[in-house]
Amino acid sequence: MTDLPVIRLKPKAEARAIRHGFPWVFANELVTDRRTKAIRPGSFARLEDSEHRALGVVTVNPASRIMARMLDQNPEAVIDSEWVTNRLRHALDHRTRLYDAPFYRLVHAEADGLPGVVIDRFGDTAAIQPNAAWSDLQFPMLADALQHVTGVSTIVKNGSGRARVLEGLPEETALHCGTLGGPVPVSMNGATYMADLLGGQKTGLFFDQRPNHAFAAGLAKGARVLDIFSHVGGFSLAALAAGAEHALAVDSSVPALALAQQGAEHMGVAPRFGMRQGDAFGVLEALAGEGARFDLVICDPPAFAPNKDALTAGLRAYERVARLAAALVAPGGYLGLCSCSHAADLSAFRNASARGIGRAGRRGQLIHTGFAGPDHPQLPQLAESGYLKAVFFRLTA
Numbered sequence: 001m002t003d004l005p006v007i008r009l010k011p012k013a014e015a016r017a018i019r020h021g022f023p024w025v026f027a028n029e030l031v032t033d034r035r036t037k038a039i040r041p042g043s044f045a046r047l048e049d050s051e052h053r054a055l056g057v058v059t060v061n062p063a064s065r066i067m068a069r070m071l072d073q074n075p076e077a078v079i080d081s082e083w084v085t086n087r088l089r090h091a092l093d094h095r096t097r098l099y100d101a102p103f104y105r106l107v108h109a110e111a112d113g114l115p116g117v118v119i120d121r122f123g124d125t126a127a128i129q130p131n132a133a134w135s136d137l138q139f140p141m142l143a144d145a146l147q148h149v150t151g152v153s154t155i156v157k158n159g160s161g162r163a164r165v166l167e168g169l170p171e172e173t174a175l176h177c178g179t180l181g182g183p184v185p186v187s188m189n190g191a192t193y194m195a196d197l198l199g200g201q202k203t204g205l206f207f208d209q210r211p212n213h214a215f216a217a218g219l220a221k222g223a224r225v226l227d228i229f230s231h232v233g234g235f236s237l238a239a240l241a242a243g244a245e246h247a248l249a250v251d252s253s254v255p256a257l258a259l260a261q262q263g264a265e266h267m268g269v270a271p272r273f274g275m276r277q278g279d280a281f282g283v284l285e286a287l288a289g290e291g292a293r294f295d296l297v298i299c300d301p302p303a304f305a306p307n308k309d310a311l312t313a314g315l316r317a318y319e320r321v322a323r324l325a326a327a328l329v330a331p332g333g334y335l336g337l338c339s340c341s342h343a344a345d346l347s348a349f350r351n352a353s354a355r356g357i358g359r360a361g362r363r364g365q366l367i368h369t370g371f372a373g374p375d376h377p378q379l380p381q382l383a384e385s386g387y388l389k390a391v392f393f394r395l396t397a
């Protein structure tokens with residue numbers, strides 16, 4: 001680390017944000033001469049401002065719009081196994097205070113000081129998403145440090161998703177070490193979820209919704225529940241665990257619904273659990289045509305606005321979901337709407353949801369606003385780390 005290359009901010013680039021904790025440097029903020037462009041993606045470098053003052057150690061990827069990611073504001077830091085181990089220990093200390101069982105997001109990328117690294121833990125198994133070039137290059141070191149800190153014996157490399165594409169990395173998901181005999185059962189909020197770590201969406205389960213599942217479950221006793229974009233039964237199985245009369249899970253993925261069914265069978269609630277496979281918008285319209293009504297409807301769609309360019313269309317999609325879902329809520333019932341689009345902030349999402357409810361001819365009281373669980377900490381300087389929001393309404397008319 002003593003002979004690291006140096007990259008430098010342009011004279012008009014704002015160094016103050018970096019000094020105050022913003023973790024990214026974009027390509028148009030850097031002096032990108034031939035030497036800088038030749039740096040191997042994932043390599044380490046020292047970042048300086050335009051006056052040659054050191055700002056810290058970064059990882060560099062000339063192929064990415066985010067050309068540098070801050071690793072350590074100490075310009076003399078050595079990014080090695082000990083450094084990674086210390087970051088993992090710090091992250092683990094937080095999670096073990098939160099949860100009795102080792103099922104959680106262990107590392108939430110920049111917010112846990114490991115840029116572009118996501119680690120979800122499933123007991124003795126962990127899934128690592130190396131979404132930045134440095135973490136892909138240093139994956140063996142990450143995996144070894146993870147085993148040392150946590151004692152997990154099975155590690156999956158989950159190299160899929162849009163973030164890797166933006167980094168110029170190939171998609172690849174594989175078992176790095178250990179054994180995996182099939183989906184892993186995960187207990188949360190009294191429900192059992194089956195997480196497919198090799199073939200499921202993301203890392204196999206969405207730990208971020210845990211507190212929102214719990215809030216919805218508190219409304220579910222004796223209720224008829226509709227779970228739209230259900231994945232492996234996130235809201236519906238939690239509702240059944242809390243005493244729902246019946247829950248219907250709707251998703252376009254046959255494998256995800258099969259895992260939801262396995263979870264319901266594992267819990268002993270299969271007679272009260274139903275599934276419907278198909279496009280969510282089409283199913284919502286079909287259910288309205290059938291005269292179906294539910295006491296609790298929850299919609300947890302994928303990111304309709306993954307970036308600013310998609311924001312307008314995304315907000316229209318959220319409004320449409322709210323309109324179609326509101327029509328299915330029984331008088332006095334509840335509607336929960338979720339967004340994982342960081343480009344749509346809470347105000348914009350809440351307003352789109354309210355417009356949709358109004359367009360359905362319904363009136364609603366906003367009763368709760370939810371976010372990701374505390375195992376998904378936010379970096380205050382990085383809005384993208386606070387992507388998830390959920391709004392719950394009681395429809396009064």
